[in-house]
Amino acid sequence: MDRISKLTATAEQLFDRHGYMATGIDRLTEAAGMSSRTLYKHAGSKAALMARVLTERDRRFMARLDVQTVDALFAALEDWVRVEGCRGCLFLRSRAETGGDTPEIADAVAAHKDAFHRRIAEVVAKDLGQDDPALAEQMLILFEGATHAAVYRGQQAVAAARAVAAILLESARG
Amino acid sequence: MDRISKLTATAEQLFDRHGYMATGIDRLTEAAGMSSRTLYKHAGSKAALMARVLTERDRRFMARLDVQTVDALFAALEDWVRVEGCRGCLFLRSRAETGGDTPEIADAVAAHKDAFHRRIAEVVAKDLGQDDPALAEQMLILFEGATHAAVYRGQQAVAAARAVAAILLESARG
DNA sequence: ACCAATGTAAAACGATTGCTTTACTTTACA
DNA sequence: TGTAAAGTAAAGCAATCGTTTTACATTGGT
Numbered sequence: 001m002d003r004i005s006k007l008t009a010t011a012e013q014l015f016d017r018h019g020y021m022a023t024g025i026d027r028l029t030e031a032a033g034m035s036s037r038t039l040y041k042h043a044g045s046k047a048a049l050m051a052r053v054l055t056e057r058d059r060r061f062m063a064r065l066d067v068q069t070v071d072a073l074f075a076a077l078e079d080w081v082r083v084e085g086c087r088g089c090l091f092l093r094s095r096a097e098t099g100g101d102t103p104e105i106a107d108a109v110a111a112h113k114d115a116f117h118r119r120i121a122e123v124v125a126k127d128l129g130q131d132d133p134a135l136a137e138q139m140l141i142l143f144e145g146a147t148h149a150a151v152y153r154g155q156q157a158v159a160a161a162r163a164v165a166a167i168l169l170e171s172a173r174g
Numbered sequence: 175m176d177r178i179s180k181l182t183a184t185a186e187q188l189f190d191r192h193g194y195m196a197t198g199i200d201r202l203t204e205a206a207g208m209s210s211r212t213l214y215k216h217a218g219s220k221a222a223l224m225a226r227v228l229t230e231r232d233r234r235f236m237a238r239l240d241v242q243t244v245d246a247l248f249a250a251l252e253d254w255v256r257v258e259g260c261r262g263c264l265f266l267r268s269r270a271e272t273g274g275d276t277p278e279i280a281d282a283v284a285a286h287k288d289a290f291h292r293r294i295a296e297v298v299a300k301d302l303g304q305d306d307p308a309l310a311e312q313m314l315i316l317f318e319g320a321t322h323a324a325v326y327r328g329q330q331a332v333a334a335a336r337a338v339a340a341i342l343l344e345s346a347r348g
Numbered sequence: 349a350c351c352a353a354t355g356t357a358a359a360a361c362g363a364t365t366g367c368t369t370t371a372c373t374t375t376a377c378a
Numbered sequence: 379t380g381t382a383a384a385g386t387a388a389a390g391c392a393a394t395c396g397t398t399t400t401a402c403a404t405t406g407g408t
Contacts, residue, residue, distance in 0.1 A: 003385090018273035021195030025366060035386055036367075046366065088270055092325055096267050099192035113326045137327070137334045145319025145335075151266055152287045153311070160311045161319075167345065168338065177355090199396055209356055210397075220396065355404065365394065374385065 004042045007032045012053045016090050020050055020097045047102045050094055054108040057090060058115065065119050069127045070139060070169050073120070074162035077146060081158055086150035116140075128172055135172050139165060178216045181206045186227045190264050194224055194271045221276045224268060228282040231264060232289065239293050243301045244313060244343050247294070248336035251320060255332055260324035290314075302346055309346050313339060 010032040014023045025046065029036050043049035064076045087093075095109040120143065121136040128135065146161035184206040188197045199220065203210050217223035238250045261267075269283040294317065295310040302309065320335035 018275075019195065019271040021193065022271065022273060024364075026364085035388090037369085037387090038385065040367065041384090088266055089322065092262055092322060093267065093270050096262050097193040097196065097271055099196060101192075110326070117327075134334070137323075137330070138338050140327070141316065141319035141323045141331055141335050141338070143319070144322040145315035145317070148263065148266060148318040148322050149311075149315045152284075153291075153314070156311065157315055160308065161315050164312050164315070164338070164342065167342070171341065198394075200394090209358090211357090211399085212355065214397070215354085350408090352407095353405080356402080357400105359398105359400080361396100361398065363395075363397105365392100367393105368389105368391070370387105370389080372386080372388105375383085377382095378380090 003032075003034060003038065007034065007039060007042060007049070008052050008056050011049050012057060012090075015050060015053060015094070016087055020094050047098075047104050050102075051104040051108045054091060054094065054105065054112065058108070058112040061112075062115060062119065065116075065123075067123060070123060070165050071162065073123055073139070073143070074146070074158060074165055077143065078155070078158045078162070081147075081150055081155060086147070086154075088148055088151050089144070124169075127169065132172060135168060138168055142168075177206075177208060177212065181208065181213060181216060181223070182226050182230050185223050186231060186264075189224060189227060189268070190261055194268050221272075221278050224276075225278040225282045228265060228268065228279065228286065232282070232286040235286075236289060236293060239290075239297075241297060244297060244339050245336065247297055247313070247317070248320070248332060248339055251317065252329065252332045252336070255321075255324055255329060260321070260328075262322055262325050263318070298343075301343065306346060309342060312342055316342075 007028075011023075011028055014027060014031060018027075025036055025039065028049075029039050032039070039049075043052065061080070064080055065073060067073055067076060091109045091112050094105055098105050100106050117136075117140060120140050121131070121133065124136045124139055125131045142161040142165050146158045149157035149161075181202075185197075185202055188201060188205060192201075199210055199213065202223075203213055206213070213223075217226065235254070238254055239247060241247055241250060265283045265286050268279055272279050274280050291310075291314060294314050295305070295307065298310045298313055299305045316335040316339055320332045323331035323335075
């Protein structure tokens with residue numbers, strides 16, 4: 001694992017667990033086992049590092065959502081929550097923490113949410129046999145809802161959202 | 175309006191718009207039109223101020239959810255989003271920003287989410303004519319989903335969640 | 349008229365911020 | 379073997395953090 005990957009992975013952990021603003025450079029360098037000089041040479045800035053973290057997370061997250069059915073979408077979220085824990089959506093959180101005023105971060109978030117929305121619409125279309133933007137919107141809401149409710153309601157929130165998704169899909173079919 | 179109310183209202187605006195960590199004391203005192211001495215005399219600390227903000231917000235938010243039907247629940251959210259904007263749930267955000275390590279904040283968030291969950295269960299029970307914890311969980315997910323999807327999908331997210339809620343309730347009745 | 353409460357502005361607290369620099373060591377390859 | 383790239387530790391940058399203090403002004407009630 002090269003240094004920049006190590007740094008990105010470490011930063012993702014710390015930003016996710018303690019918050020972007022609350023995580024100082026010192027904590028980052030210590031955890032990643034490198035000097036601040038090396039960190040800045042590779043990352044450019046703290047904001048750019050966060051953007052890199054988000055881009056990498058988007059890649060990993062979207063790879064999990066590479067599925068064929070709506071049910072698999074929520075199954076993937078169950079896996080994600082089990083593996084990565086549930087502290088809310090890091091994308092929305094990092095944008096909120098910076099008030100949307102850090103372009104590198106705001107752009108990475110916008111790109112992710114756009115891709116996320118498109119993916120859900122694709123899966124819904126594939127599963128249903130036709131486009132259904134309204135149903136996709138509902139699935140997106142269930143997904144976001146499960147993600148954030150899971151923070152304080154636990155895993156069962158994802159299972160509940162999954163059940164609703166099945167009802168909606170069945171209803172759209174019939 | 176007395177000083178502490180003015181301070182609390184100002185702090186809520188700034189924390190919500192720019193984030194808790196990103197909002198410094200100087201910005202707070204300037205916006206509230208008071209010295210830092212007065213701020214600390216009334217608020218105690220920055221974290222205590224945030225806890226006060228959350229408690230006050232809980233009061234205002236829960237007052238809006240004092241309704242009799244599930245549909246009115248989502249209508250109330252539509253109003254809230256229209257009036258207060260949509261930057262996600264300030265409770266979850268502030269806990270995430272502090273990594274859950276600031277007891278005053280974490281406690282205020284836990285208290286709110288507990289009351290929120292209970293309120294939804296109450297309204298569901300009233301509207302349906304009987305308790306239905308599973309349905310309440312689903313409604314909670316829709317509510318959270320609408321709140322967070324609205325950040326990047328806009329008002330329509332709330333309307334979509336409202337439609338799903340109606341379907342679920344009808345389905346539970348039949 | 350007085351006193352206690354409550355406010356102010358402004359300086360300073362030590363700690364920490366993101367970031368840069370200096371000086372030195374290790375590594376890899378021709 | 380020699381050299382260039384890439385790493386390190388550690389000190390230091392000005393700025394800002396949340397917080398406290400100092401010294402003084404303005405109130406309202408007895």
